[in-house]
Amino acid sequence: MPHDPSKHLVYINGELFPPDEAKISVFDSAVMLGDTVTESTRTFRHRPFKLDQHLDRLYKSLKVTRIDPGLSQAEMKELTLRVLQANLPHVPPDEDVWIVHNISRGRSVAGADPTKQRSQATVIAFTQPMILTDWARFYTEGCHAVTPMSRAVPPQSLDARIKNRSRMAYTLAEMEVKLVDPQAQGILLDLDGNVAENKGGNFFIVSEGVLKTPSTRSALAGISRATALELAAGLGIPAQVVDFQLYDIYTADEAFFTSTPYCIMPATRINGLPVSDGRVGGVTRRLLAAWSDLVGMDIAGQALRQLAAVETAQSLHPSNHTKKHTDG
C-alpha cells in the first residue's frame, strides 16, 4: 500500500511545517490568479531523477513569468534536497515520492498591477507518495486515448513551455475526456488539429519504425519526453520531432504518453479504434525496459505491486471499497 504522507514536512519560505500546518495566505496570487510556476520531479529508489533538468526548466519558467523567487538555483536545489532528506525516512524502500515545487508571485492585491511583485514570492516545496495505481494496468493493457472537444491553449496566448498551475483549460478538457470513458487519457489537439499533449504528459507514436513526437510549440518540453528521445537514440530507434494529426495516430503502429510519474504509458486505443492490433507495441516495451535499466528498478513492477496491494486490501475489507465508491 502507498505509505502515509502525514509525516512529510512541507517547505514554505524558509521553514519546514507538518502538512496540516503548511498554509499560505488566501490573498496569495496562487489562489487569486493561478499565478504560479511549478515542477514535479520523481525519485527512483529514493534518488531524484534529473533534478537539475527540472530546476533548469523551473528557472526558465520563473524568468519568463517575471517571478523572483529570491533564491538562486543552487539554493533551490539545496533546500529541495533538504526537504527530501527530511521526508525519506518515512518512505518504505520499495516506494518513491514526487518532489513538487510551487512558486507564486506572492501576496496579491485585488485589481492591482500584476507586473509588480508585492511581497516576496511564495516558495513551496514538498514530497508526496508516488501513487501509481490509476496508471498501473496501462503498462500491460495500454490505455484508451481520447481527444476532448476543447483545444490546447494556443502559444499566442501562453507559451506551452512555461510549466504553470493555471490549469482550468486542461482540467475542463480532461473532464470532457472522462465523459467519453472514465478511464481514458486525453490528447489535446491544437487549433489547427495537430496533436499537442496530455494535461500532464507528452505524446508519441511509432510509424514504420520511426518514433514521432510533436514540437514544443503547443506542448511542454517534458523531461520524460527528452528521456524517451535519448533512450531511443541509444537503442538506434530513429526519431522525429514533427507535427502530426489524429489520422496518424489512427494508422500508427504504436502510441504512448510520457510523464514524470509513470514514465511511459502505452495507448492501445484512440477514440474507440485500436492502435494497430490493440496491444502494447515492441518499441514501447523496449523504451520502458531501457528506462527501467537506466534507473535500476522495474518501473511497471512498482506500479503493479501498488495495485496488487490495494486490491488485496479491498478484498479483505470490501466495505471500505464500497464506501469509497458511494462517496465518489
Ligand SMILES: Cc1ncc(COP(=O)(O)O)c(C=O)c1O
Ligand atoms: C502540460 C504537461 N505536459 C507534459 C508534461 C510532462 O512533463 P515531464 O515529462 O517533465 O513530467 C507535464 C508534466 O506535468 C505537463 O504538465
